[in-house]
Amino acid sequence: xxxxxxxxxxxxxxxxxxxxxxxxxxxxxxxxxxxxxxxxxxxxxxxxxxxxxxxxxxxxxxxxxxxxxxxxxxxxxxxxxxxxxxxxxxxxxxxxxxxxxxxxxxxxxxxx
Amino acid sequence: xxxxxxxxxxxxxxxxxxxxxxxxxxxxxxxxxxxxxxxxxxxxxxxxxxxxxxxxxxxxxxxxxxxxxxxxxxxxxxxxxxxxxxxxxxxxxxxxxxxxxxxxxxxxxxxxxx
Numbered sequence: 001x002x003x004x005x006x007x008x009x010x011x012x013x014x015x016x017x018x019x020x021x022x023x024x025x026x027x028x029x030x031x032x033x034x035x036x037x038x039x040x041x042x043x044x045x046x047x048x049x050x051x052x053x054x055x056x057x058x059x060x061x062x063x064x065x066x067x068x069x070x071x072x073x074x075x076x077x078x079x080x081x082x083x084x085x086x087x088x089x090x091x092x093x094x095x096x097x098x099x100x101x102x103x104x105x106x107x108x109x110x111x112x
Numbered sequence: 113x114x115x116x117x118x119x120x121x122x123x124x125x126x127x128x129x130x131x132x133x134x135x136x137x138x139x140x141x142x143x144x145x146x147x148x149x150x151x152x153x154x155x156x157x158x159x160x161x162x163x164x165x166x167x168x169x170x171x172x173x174x175x176x177x178x179x180x181x182x183x184x185x186x187x188x189x190x191x192x193x194x195x196x197x198x199x200x201x202x203x204x205x206x207x208x209x210x211x212x213x214x215x216x217x218x219x220x221x222x223x224x225x226x
Binding site for chain 2: 043104
């Protein structure tokens with residue numbers, strides 16, 4: 001089982017709709033969760049991080065965490081064509097040293 | 113003012129050559145990383161240094177050798193390049209080993225081995 005799993009997509013939504021991106025992780029001990037956005041040919045850019053169960057909102061973005069179900073999601077309200085990108089879920093995995101493990105990303109396409 | 117900068121941005125080279133990628137961060141972070149992103153966009157950690165000390169060394173061929181002269185710089189040298197080394201290599205940094213606030217990535221180096 002992969003440590004962080006995402007549906008590769010593409011997820012296609014019309015402009016103005018809510019885009020829902022999902023991620024599951026395997027390490028029950030993980031405490032920190034991140035969403036990155038990566039435009040084609042660019043580097044990953046941090047959008048949000050979440051540590052506690054529940055919702056965390058930042059502008060049009062809401063991250064949701066359910067540690068019991070080992071599930072993280074990202075909602076994008078009022079989706080814009082400029083939101084079209086690959087969204088990477090990442091989880092801190094501990095051990096001797098913490099490291100950020102990424103999912104394979106979900107490609108989001110917002111249709112004008 | 114670029115936070116994490118990598119050079120070169122593009123690198124095209126022949127099989128068997130040796131090449132280096134340089135990375136510098138001006139964020140005052142303690143920890144730096146090298147990640148490889150393959151053609152399927154999967155980002156995989158290769159190495160991590162904390163204040164010049166190697167702390168993560170994933171299963172990477174020993175043709176890859178990182179070096180950190182100080183905590184603001186992390187370079188990657190690759191010997192005897194192979195076709196399978198073609199990928200985008202990202203440098204990243206975090207405040208500390210805990211990476212509580214995630215990483216800041218550099219712009220990437222697209223390596224093409226022909």
